[in-house]
Amino acid sequence: MSEDALREEIIKVLKTVKDPDLNRDIVSLGFVKEMKFDGNNVSFDVELTTPACPVKEQLKNECETKVKAVEGVGNVVVNMTAVVRSTDRDQPVLPGVKNIIAVASGKGGVGKSTVAANLALALHVTGASVGLMDADIYGPSVPQMLGVPIAPPKGGPDNKIYPIEKHGIKLISAAFLAKEGQPLMLRGPMLGGIIQQFLQNVDWGELDYLVIDLPPGTGDVQMTLTQRAPISGAVVVTTPQEVSLIDAEKGVKMFFQVKVPVLGIVENMSYFICDGCDKKHFIFKNGGGKTMAERLNVPFINDIPLITNVAECGDAGTPIVVADPDSPASIAYKELAGKVAAQLSINQAKEDNVETSFEVAWEG
Numbered sequence: 001m002s003e004d005a006l007r008e009e010i011i012k013v014l015k016t017v018k019d020p021d022l023n024r025d026i027v028s029l030g031f032v033k034e035m036k037f038d039g040n041n042v043s044f045d046v047e048l049t050t051p052a053c054p055v056k057e058q059l060k061n062e063c064e065t066k067v068k069a070v071e072g073v074g075n076v077v078v079n080m081t082a083v084v085r086s087t088d089r090d091q092p093v094l095p096g097v098k099n100i101i102a103v104a105s106g107k108g109g110v111g112k113s114t115v116a117a118n119l120a121l122a123l124h125v126t127g128a129s130v131g132l133m134d135a136d137i138y139g140p141s142v143p144q145m146l147g148v149p150i151a152p153p154k155g156g157p158d159n160k161i162y163p164i165e166k167h168g169i170k171l172i173s174a175a176f177l178a179k180e181g182q183p184l185m186l187r188g189p190m191l192g193g194i195i196q197q198f199l200q201n202v203d204w205g206e207l208d209y210l211v212i213d214l215p216p217g218t219g220d221v222q223m224t225l226t227q228r229a230p231i232s233g234a235v236v237v238t239t240p241q242e243v244s245l246i247d248a249e250k251g252v253k254m255f256f257q258v259k260v261p262v263l264g265i266v267e268n269m270s271y272f273i274c275d276g277c278d279k280k281h282f283i284f285k286n287g288g289g290k291t292m293a294e295r296l297n298v299p300f301i302n303d304i305p306l307i308t309n310v311a312e313c314g315d316a317g318t319p320i321v322v323a324d325p326d327s328p329a330s331i332a333y334k335e336l337a338g339k340v341a342a343q344l345s346i347n348q349a350k351e352d353n354v355e356t357s358f359e360v361a362w363e364g
């Protein structure tokens with residue numbers, strides 16, 4: 001068979017490989033690139049919209065199996081690559097940042113910062129370039145979680161501030177504005193100025209994803225950021241208790257009001273996995289996060305177990321995704337990263353009028 005005829009046959013079978021999130025075949029999505037022949041051996045790239053794609057391996061295997069079955073084809077090499085797309089935004093702030101993910105909660109202490117740090121690191125592990133902005137002005141905790149000393153970040157011309165790099169991601173924190181161990185004492189109107197500085201002066205370079213750890217609640221910082229930063233989507237963290245769920249719902253509704261898409265709800269400390277027996281213990285009534293997501297018509301992302309190691313790793317400055325990548329909590333954080341990245345791609349496809357398998361959560 002001629003090379004052209006072989007190419008045609010291969011494209012024909014690749015048209016039957018569907019991206020389950022975008023609900024379209026990978027050929028018409030423009031994912032198949034760089035097809036090369038060496039005799040009857042073939043290699044090609046499949047360029048996804050995120051390296052964190054949860055079905056990357058599944059797609060690779062399907063491509064390999066289907067192309068190998070084409071008559072006349074010898075060896076098949078499928079290279080999975082990714083170019084992260086930008087969420088369309090009308091504000092010209094943070095120009096090098098393709099997607100901004102806000103991590104929020106209604107109630108304090110539910111594990112937002114832990115989710116934000118592990119989400120950022122889990123996205124980085126897949127090969128994405130990632131930044132983390134700790135916008136919790138009064139209670140910044142991300143430097144501690146990443147093991148970064150509290151010191152003023154390096155500055156440059158035009159009031160530029162350069163983020164600190166740790167574990168492969170870039171970090172800027174409100175903690176860098178105060179002396180170590182000292183509280184940052186600010187009145188409400190000053191907060192807007194700090195947020196504005198974070199948005200305008202920090203030189204992030206090129207980022208696929210910027211994760212923002214928000215303070216709890218729906219106050220000044222959240223409102224300023226959601227109005228001034230072109231946020232691509234929000235992740236709302238809750239714990240299973242009713243008091244947390246009630247506040248998380250308010251958080252979701254705040255995003256509805258400011259027209260920021262909710263990428264999903266995470267139920268943290270959903271159950272306890274005991275070191276001794278590996279059994280799941282449901283200390284609180286679990287499932288509230290999922291029920292709320294269904295009721296508000298937003299995606300439910302996943303449950304994250306309560307594991308003592310998560311807290312220990314956070315306190316020690318090496319989040320669990322890095323310290324113990326195969327632990328059940330790390331697996332849950334990686335699943336979360338995959339789903340968040342996929343939901344952003346789904347929302348972008350929706351903007352481009354591509355029919356997808358999910359309804360996008362825009363309004364309640």
Ligand SMILES: Nc1ncnc2c1ncn2[C@@H]1O[C@H](COP(=O)(O)OP(=O)(O)OP(=O)(O)O)[C@@H](O)[C@H]1O
Pocket residue numbers: 105107108109110111112113114115136139141215216268269304305306307308309310311312314315329
């Ligand atoms: N899945 C988990 N298992 C065990 N401990 C956890 C888990 N998630 C978070 N923690 C611990 O719970 C405490 C609170 O978490 P974290 O600081 O992330 O919450 P937060 O919502 O950011 O709090 P705040 O509202 O004060 O900013 C921390 O000590 C953290 O290590």
Ligand SMILES: [Mg+2]
Pocket residue numbers: 112113114136139141213
């Ligand atoms: Mg926090």
